[in-house]
Amino acid sequence: MSKIHIIHENDAWTAPLFAALDARGLDYQPWHLAEGRVEANAIPPEGVFYNRMSASSHTRDHRFAPELTRQVLAWLETHGRRVINDSRAVNLEIDKLAQYRALASVGIETPRTIGAVGRASVLAAAKDFPSWPLILKPNRGGAGAGVQLVESPAQLAEILDDPATEWPLDGIWLVQDYIRAAEPCITRCEFIDGRFLYAVRVDTSDGFELCPADACALPTGRERFEIIDGFDDPILRRYERFLAANGIEVAGIEFVRTPDGRAITYDVNTNTNYNAKAEQAVGVSGMGQLADFLGRALDEVRHRKAA
Incomplete structure (x- = not known):
């Protein structure tokens, strides 16, 4: 029997959605991907698969959840399953530089941003901006994690040299215009x-x-x-x-x-x-509207399967 599969790694964030699905009597299955496995030649279950993987998963000790999710979504898509927020979406979720390129491609203005790897490259990137302050943030962050307002080149050097500074998971710092x-x-x-x-x-x-x-x-x-x-x-x-x-x-x-x-x-x-x-x-209710959307998507999958 087809059902709604909720792909995620954060129980607190999914609880309101599960409550909305329960209130509507919709058949769903949580799929927690903090860890797990993918069998390449297996056939996935039927249904609707809603991807709620977050770039901030590493802040909850779920370091490789997005990587696992990418593999799961590719497997589902290979078999023609209905995926909401597909593998392209998860790639943009964990790569802000890719987000900015995709936004710019449809004429959406973004802050001037330079990606840099290594201390010297970050400091050199900051020199390319005509004025301060600047924003320093990880290319892969999430929920505001690691975003800092930097007032001067000296402060930037202090941040980069501080042993307590957590460097980006992919090694890429973003140096960005501060938008007033x-x-x-x-x-x-x-x-x-x-x-x-x-x-x-x-x-x-x-x-x-x-x-x-x-x-x-x-x-x-x-x-x-x-x-x-x-x-x-x-x-x-x-x-x-x-x-x-x-x-x-x-x-x-x-x-x-x-x-x-x-x-x-x-x-x-x-x-x-x-x-x-x-x-x-x-x-x-956003979660109510979302549950309704997932319910409609499930109906469409079941009707196609019955046809």
Whole structure:
């Protein structure tokens, strides 16, 4: 019997989705890929496979979960299974330089970014920028992990020389323009089934860790997430083209609005979460909408199999 398979490595992030699936009586199976195996010549089960693998898995001691997921997704795709957020999506999830290339290919503006491997290359890359501060972050990060605002060449050298600095998993540091925002916030646009759901204003006063999941809440006592009523912007059409071109059906995409009105896109989250308090304030449920989408996809798979 076909069912919905949820590929993931974080029980806290999937619990709200499982609750939404349970509420709808949908048949699903969690598939935790922190570790496991792939049998190359085996036949995969039937159903819908929703990939929720995260670039930040290494911060939960699941170092090789994305690599395992890539192999599993390739195996599923070889056998023609219905995969939501396919192997192209997981490749972009763990490679921000690839994200920026893909965004630029459909006319989406991103911050100027230089990838560099090695201390000397990082310092040399920073010299190519005309002004400070700059952003330093790992090419493979996730949930804001490792993102730092750097005010000077001396501070950059101190960060790189500090034994406590955790270097990127793939060895690639990103040196990036710091985008001065019109307000201390970013905008996160949520998409399900490749279509715009809503936009969230996210307060950035407390730093770069902007994961909206309740499990990621910072102990500030202040609400950081607010769904924007009636949000519309020409960039949404470009985002939808980007998603369609890269095998992504569910995502959150973040941009900064500059004082002159430009939207500078800096992150794509193919493993997206939703903030319950912000949703309750306007009576919407991202996980509910996602569960409905997965249910429709399962119906389509079952109908094709029965035909």
